[in-house]
Amino acid sequence: MRRMKKINTPHHETPRHDSRDSPTHRQSPVTRAANQREVAHSGQRELSAKASREASFRISVMASSADEPLPALLLFRVREIDFHAALRERYRVLDFYTSGEALPAFLAAAAAAADPPRAALIVGGGTPARVDAAFLDAVPSLRFVFNTGAGMDHIDLAECARRGVAVANSGTVYSTDVADHAVGVLLDVLRRVSAAQRFLRRGLWPLQGDYHPLGTKVGGKRVGIIGLGNIGMLIAKRLQAFGCAISYNSRKPKESVSYKYFATVHDLASESDVLVVACALSKETRHVVNRDVLDALGKDGVVINIGRGPIIHEAELVAALREGRIAGAGLDVFEKEPKVPAELFSMDNVVLTPHVAVFTTESRSDLRDVAIGNLEAFFAGKPLLTPVLPRSWLVEQSVA
Amino acid sequence: MTSSEPPVLPTLLMFRVRELRFHAELRERYHVLDFFTSGEPLHGFLAAAAADPDPPRALVTAGGDSVSVDAAFLDAVPSLRFVFSTGAGLDHIDLDECARRGVAVANSGTVYSTDVADHAVGMLVDVLRRVSAAERFVRRGLWPLQGDYPLGTKLGGKRVGIIGLGNIGSLMAKRLEAFGCVIHYNSRKPKESVSYRYFTTVHDLASESDVLVVACVLSKETHHVVNRDVLDALGKDGIVINIGRGLNIDEAELVSALAEGRIAGAGLDVFEKEPKVPAELFSMDNVVLTHHCAAFTKESRSDLRDATIGNLEAFFSGKPLLTPVLPR
Numbered sequence: 149m150r151r152m153k154k155i156n157t158p159h160h161e162t163p164r165h166d167s168r169d170s171p172t173h174r175q176s177p178v179t180r181a182a183n184q185r186e187v188a189h190s191g192q193r194e195l196s197a198k199a200s201r202e203a204s205f206r207i208s209v210m211a212s213s214a215d216e217p218l219p220a221l222l223l224f225r226v227r228e229i230d231f232h233a234a235l236r237e238r239y240r241v242l243d244f245y246t247s248g249e250a251l252p253a254f255l256a257a258a259a260a261a262a263d264p265p266r267a268a269l270i271v272g273g274g275t276p277a278r279v280d281a282a283f284l285d286a287v288p289s290l291r292f293v294f295n296t297g298a299g300m301d302h303i304d305l306a307e308c309a310r311r312g313v314a315v316a317n318s319g320t321v322y323s324t325d326v327a328d329h330a331v332g333v334l335l336d337v338l339r340r341v342s343a344a345q346r347f348l349r350r351g352l353w354p355l356q357g358d359y360h361p362l363g364t365k366v367g368g369k370r371v372g373i374i375g376l377g378n379i380g381m382l383i384a385k386r387l388q389a390f391g392c393a394i395s396y397n398s399r400k401p402k403e404s405v406s407y408k409y410f411a412t413v414h415d416l417a418s419e420s421d422v423l424v425v426a427c428a429l430s431k432e433t434r435h436v437v438n439r440d441v442l443d444a445l446g447k448d449g450v451v452i453n454i455g456r457g458p459i460i461h462e463a464e465l466v467a468a469l470r471e472g473r474i475a476g477a478g479l480d481v482f483e484k485e486p487k488v489p490a491e492l493f494s495m496d497n498v499v500l501t502p503h504v505a506v507f508t509t510e511s512r513s514d515l516r517d518v519a520i521g522n523l524e525a526f527f528a529g530k531p532l533l534t535p536v537l538p539r540s541w542l543v544e545q546s547v548a
Numbered sequence: 549m550t551s552s553e554p555p556v557l558p559t560l561l562m563f564r565v566r567e568l569r570f571h572a573e574l575r576e577r578y579h580v581l582d583f584f585t586s587g588e589p590l591h592g593f594l595a596a597a598a599a600d601p602d603p604p605r606a607l608v609t610a611g612g613d614s615v616s617v618d619a620a621f622l623d624a625v626p627s628l629r630f631v632f633s634t635g636a637g638l639d640h641i642d643l644d645e646c647a648r649r650g651v652a653v654a655n656s657g658t659v660y661s662t663d664v665a666d667h668a669v670g671m672l673v674d675v676l677r678r679v680s681a682a683e684r685f686v687r688r689g690l691w692p693l694q695g696d697y698p699l700g701t702k703l704g705g706k707r708v709g710i711i712g713l714g715n716i717g718s719l720m721a722k723r724l725e726a727f728g729c730v731i732h733y734n735s736r737k738p739k740e741s742v743s744y745r746y747f748t749t750v751h752d753l754a755s756e757s758d759v760l761v762v763a764c765v766l767s768k769e770t771h772h773v774v775n776r777d778v779l780d781a782l783g784k785d786g787i788v789i790n791i792g793r794g795l796n797i798d799e800a801e802l803v804s805a806l807a808e809g810r811i812a813g814a815g816l817d818v819f820e821k822e823p824k825v826p827a828e829l830f831s832m833d834n835v836v837l838t839h840h841c842a843a844f845t846k847e848s849r850s851d852l853r854d855a856t857i858g859n860l861e862a863f864f865s866g867k868p869l870l871t872p873v874l875p876r
Contacts, residue, residue, distance in 0.1 A: 324704055335670035336683075347839060348837045353823040386723075389722055389723045
């Protein structure tokens, strides 16, 4: 609600002028299309006078930039003030979160505007917006989707490809922070750091002495990584420095890598002390860590998940922990966030974090840069910085 | 507890070995005089040991503030020729006094080094990335209510200043480099084989570090080596990690620096008056506190039993000690 006040502030700081003249505005060259948008904007103001209250609100949001040829941008769940402000400097932002409307109405209004959005920026994870056929039908002007998250499971990539909609994501902006968090959680589980804190903070040290379950040595542990992408490789590099033995499973073996490859997650688990989920969520990986895999991992085994909750069969994991069929777990993601199975709260051998593996102040700043970099590239007809869909689509984009 | 029959096994003085399996293995091999179970005060216990028909030639001690192997102790048990310390530290043994009397000393060598280094890195990651704090947030059921948790800070590029680049410090450096940290250090003199940047004083080290790690022994020189001046040099974004000894840091100054936000956080495995932990720390979310367990894993316990018995056997059979401290 605080942000609404900010949006409704009269635009004193942006006098009517061509954005090309301002050094602080976006650097991309204004194309002929942008000139056309300038014409369309004044038409849009007339249109908005007849529009619903919601549309008027959206236009007032854009009032500060209505006189400038800023491209329209669909926005889902950017709550960070700096990021939001940086986007509003460059784009005519249509923000679902502040629109107060249901998704279908919001998309319909965006599509009906004189300059409908060609780009969308989505913060993945928990957003109701799923970029699927229905979404793309609702906004046929959409040619580019930027996803801020590392995971892409809420975007129907096949459908986007079919329609020639380009997609980019945050690339490797988050990879290091996710890997660091995974290793931190792993160390915590093995060495019982958080459990020791509960012991201490409850005042038990003077009462119970050193009596507290011992942790286990990190070096020599066999770590099996499911998914050896950017994040998996960074995790491997860190754990090697601790003296862990690394093996992995992925769709196919990686030639440049000397770690031992296992063709199935079951086989990987049967020869691992620690199983790390570092893969994307897809049809193939949903519930790939199931009862069978947990049994193969065994009663001294530990599971770490920094991928997506549904990659693990959560109910089976909880049962395995409850019954002592595995030794512990470190989880940053869950099947139904922010819901965490209540049984886990009473366990001392699990470490639970609220989907924060990506959250450092530095990665927030890096994310803003890569998001805006990709959007600028798209609107300027240049190659995307961190494309997900094949580059061949981009060539077609710039021609269109 | 003393046997009335002539002992077949050599006599061993024992302090603070409480782990059952370890205790049992020592009793299989030695005639153990255990201070903890004797129920007597130290003076009486030592006098009785010295009066034993086969007075003890060897001692196993875990260290800690309960027993100091000093001149008075050695006077009380003149038969003592060998001290084995199970702990990583030696600050409870007067090495000069032992050297003067020709008493050999051995310790656990590098049995613990890796585990201590791992634990220190684990605490460091925890403080920077707020792992345990996030854990408390989730366990209190705050996630559905309060949404996202405060941001942590990236590890890569952080300058980590290690005080004391011995076994433990070097192992930590190797691990932290894999995260992209930059290693700085201070020690009595620079290490030639090492490419990390050396600082002659702890103050200078702190002024160019984001994380300050205490990994040195406790001695007259390093007592309160991290003081107000050093904490100020570290600055308000800095964090302190201590896996040395509580007395390496001026604890009162550290607590007030944390309370006043003059430093950003701390990870502490050791305290000035264990098991007493300053109560103010319990209400802080930016500190990680563990109960002097950095050295203790199931595996290091087992390695320690092997190292202890290995050194004792070597001593009693007149062979060279495995991990001697004295003679140097």
